[in-house]
Amino acid sequence: MSLDFGPATALSCRECGTRYDLGPSFACLECFGPLEAAYSFGDVTRAEIESGPANIWRYRSLLPVPADVATKPNMNPGWTKLVKAGNLGKALGIRSLYVKDDSGNPTHSFKDRVVAIAVEAARNFGFHTLSCSSTGNLAGAVTAAAARAGLDACVFIPADLEQAKIAMARVFGGRLIGIEGTYDEVNRFCSELIGDPLGDKWGFVNVNLRPYYAEGSKTLAYEIAEQLGWRLPEQIVIPIASGSQLTKIDKGFKELIALGLVEDRPYKVFGAQAQGCSPVSAAFKAGHDVVQPVKPDTIAKSLAIGNPADGPYVLDIARRTGGAVEDVTDAEIVAAIKLLASTEGVFAETAGGVTVGVLKKLVESGRLDPEAETVVLNTGDGLKTLDAVSGDAAPTAVIRPSLDAFRAAV
Amino acid sequence: MSVSVRIPTILRTYTGGNAEVSGEGATLRDVLAKLDSDYPGIGARILDESGKIRRFVNVYVGEEDVRFAEGLDTPAPDGVQISIIPAVAGG
Numbered sequence: 425m426s427l428d429f430g431p432a433t434a435l436s437c438r439e440c441g442t443r444y445d446l447g448p449s450f451a452c453l454e455c456f457g458p459l460e461a462a463y464s465f466g467d468v469t470r471a472e473i474e475s476g477p478a479n480i481w482r483y484r485s486l487l488p489v490p491a492d493v494a495t496k497p498n499m500n501p502g503w504t505k506l507v508k509a510g511n512l513g514k515a516l517g518i519r520s521l522y523v524k525d526d527s528g529n530p531t532h533s534f535k536d537r538v539v540a541i542a543v544e545a546a547r548n549f550g551f552h553t554l555s556c557s558s559t560g561n562l563a564g565a566v567t568a569a570a571a572r573a574g575l576d577a578c579v580f581i582p583a584d585l586e587q588a589k590i591a592m593a594r595v596f597g598g599r600l601i602g603i604e605g606t607y608d609e610v611n612r613f614c615s616e617l618i619g620d621p622l623g624d625k626w627g628f629v630n631v632n633l634r635p636y637y638a639e640g641s642k643t644l645a646y647e648i649a650e651q652l653g654w655r656l657p658e659q660i661v662i663p664i665a666s667g668s669q670l671t672k673i674d675k676g677f678k679e680l681i682a683l684g685l686v687e688d689r690p691y692k693v694f695g696a697q698a699q700g701c702s703p704v705s706a707a708f709k710a711g712h713d714v715v716q717p718v719k720p721d722t723i724a725k726s727l728a729i730g731n732p733a734d735g736p737y738v739l740d741i742a743r744r745t746g747g748a749v750e751d752v753t754d755a756e757i758v759a760a761i762k763l764l765a766s767t768e769g770v771f772a773e774t775a776g777g778v779t780v781g782v783l784k785k786l787v788e789s790g791r792l793d794p795e796a797e798t799v800v801l802n803t804g805d806g807l808k809t810l811d812a813v814s815g816d817a818a819p820t821a822v823i824r825p826s827l828d829a830f831r832a833a834v
Numbered sequence: 835m836s837v838s839v840r841i842p843t844i845l846r847t848y849t850g851g852n853a854e855v856s857g858e859g860a861t862l863r864d865v866l867a868k869l870d871s872d873y874p875g876i877g878a879r880i881l882d883e884s885g886k887i888r889r890f891v892n893v894y895v896g897e898e899d900v901r902f903a904e905g906l907d908t909p910a911p912d913g914v915q916i917s918i919i920p921a922v923a924g925g
Contacts, residue, residue, distance in 0.1 A: 437892065451920035453844050456879070456890040458921065557922070610895065619843040619853055631922050714889055714909045717901050731899065733921035738888060 432488035501536030560589030647674025667734030771806030
C-alpha cells in the first residue's frame with residue numbers, strides 16, 4: 425500500500441520522541457505516550473493559502489492529507505465566521521473580543537474539521553468502516569462524512585445523550601450503538617474493539633486514526649490568525665473535553681510562527697471546563713501535572729470526559745503561556761448561553777456556554793486582560809442542546825391579534 | 835488468585851500475539867509483577883521508572899479504573915478480568 429499523507433512524514437511520540445512510520449497506530453510502544461503527526465513542511469506562503477478554497481483545505485500543505493484532497497468527496501468544513509463581538513465585549517468589559525463560531529460547520533460543530541482529516545486517513549489505510557466513540561457531536565460528524573465518502577459508519581455513544589444529537593447521528597445512516605455507561609466507558613470499549621478481529625479494517629477516528637484526526641483542530645488556529653489579518657490573538661479561551669483541541673490550536677499557532685506566516689508574539693491560552701467535569705481545572709488549581717479522573721455530572725455533555733487524554737498537555741500549555749484553566753457551574757453555563765445569544769445572535773451549545781462563562785469569570789477575577797485582543801470559541805450549535813435553555817422559554821406575551829391587546833401587553 | 839489480563843495490541847509482541855493471558859496475584863501490583871516474570875519486559879511498558887502506572891495508561895480491574903480504586907494496591911479477586919488500555923482522545 426502506498427500512503428500519501430502530504431507533508432506528514434512520520435508519527436512521533438509526544439512523551440519520549442520515538443518515531444514511527446505512518447500507520448493506523450496511536451500509542452507509543454515504549455511508553456504508551458500519544459503519537460502525533462510529524463511534518464516536513466515545504467515553503468508555505470500566505471498567498472498560496474489565500475488562493476485556496478474557503479474551507480480547511482486551504483491549509484492542506486500544513487495537514488496530513490494528499491495534495492489532491494479537495495477533489496475527493498468530503499464535507500469540506502471550516503472557514504467559519506470569526507464574529508467581532510462588540511456587544512458581548514461591552515457587556516463583559518473586554519475591549520476587543522471575537523467569537524470563532526464553529527456552529528457554522530456542515531453538521532454544526534467543530535468535529536467536522538477533525539473528521540474530514542480522518543476520512544482521508546481511512547481512505548489511505550483502506551478501511552471500509554468509519555467509527556468513533558462520541559459524546560454526540562462527533563457521532564453526527566462521522567455518520568455524515570461516511571455517507572458522503574461512501575464508507576460504512578458505526579458509532580458508539582453513551583445511551584443517555586441529548587435527543588437532538590442522537591437524531592442527527594441517525595439521520596445520515598450507518599449504525600449507532602448506545603452503550604450503557606459513561607463516555608469514558610464507551611472509549612474503553614472502542615479501544616478493546618480495535619484489538620479484536622471484529623474491528624479489523626475499522627477506522628476509529630479518535631482512536632486508531634487519532635494522530636491524523638486530531639490535526640484537524642489546527643485549522644482553527646490557522647483560520648483565527650488569517651481572519652485577524654495574519655496575526656495571533658493575545659488571548660484565547662478554548663473548551664476542554666479531552667484537551668486535544670486546545671493542544672492542537674497551540675500547535676497551529678507555533679507552526680504559523682515557525683513558518684514565518686505570522687509575527688512571533690506571546691499569546692495566552694485559557695482552558696474552560698464545566699464544574700461537574702473539571703479534572704483539568706482541578707489539577708491546574710492544585711498545581712499538579714497529572715490529572716486525576718472524575719465521574720462527570722454536568723449538562724455540558726460534549727465536555728463530559730472524566731479521563732481527558734490530553735489533560736497533562738493542557739496544563740503545560742496554560743502554564744507556559746501564562747493562561748489558566750477555570751470551570752463554571754451548570755447555572756453559569758445556561759446564563760452564558762443566554763448572554764452570548766442576546767448580545768451577538770450566536771446560539772451556542774452547552775460547551776459554548778462553558779467557554780463564555782469561563783471568559784466572564786476570568787475577566788471578573790482579573791486573570792484575563794480586558795485590554796488585550798481576545799478570541800473565545802463556540803464549538804457547536806445550541807439547537808443540539810436545546811433542553812439546557814428551553815425549560816423557561818416561552819413567548820413574552822400571548823395576546824389576541826388586536827392592536828389594543830398588544831398595547832395592553834407592552 | 836487466578837485472573838485474566840487483556841493485553842492491548844501494542845503489547846502483544848510480549849505475549850506471543852495473545853490478546854488475553856492468565857495472571858495471578860492478590861493485588862494489581864502482584865499481578866503485574868507475575869506478568870512481567872512470565873513475559874519479561876512487559877512490566878516496564880506499563881509502569882514507569884518510579885514504579886507508578888505510566889500516565890498515558892489506563893488499567894481496569896473488572897469495570898473499575900484503578901485510579902478510582904486503590905491504584906496498584908487494588909485487590910484482584912479470583913476470576914476478575916484486568917484490562918490495560920492506552921489513553922484515548924475525546925469525542
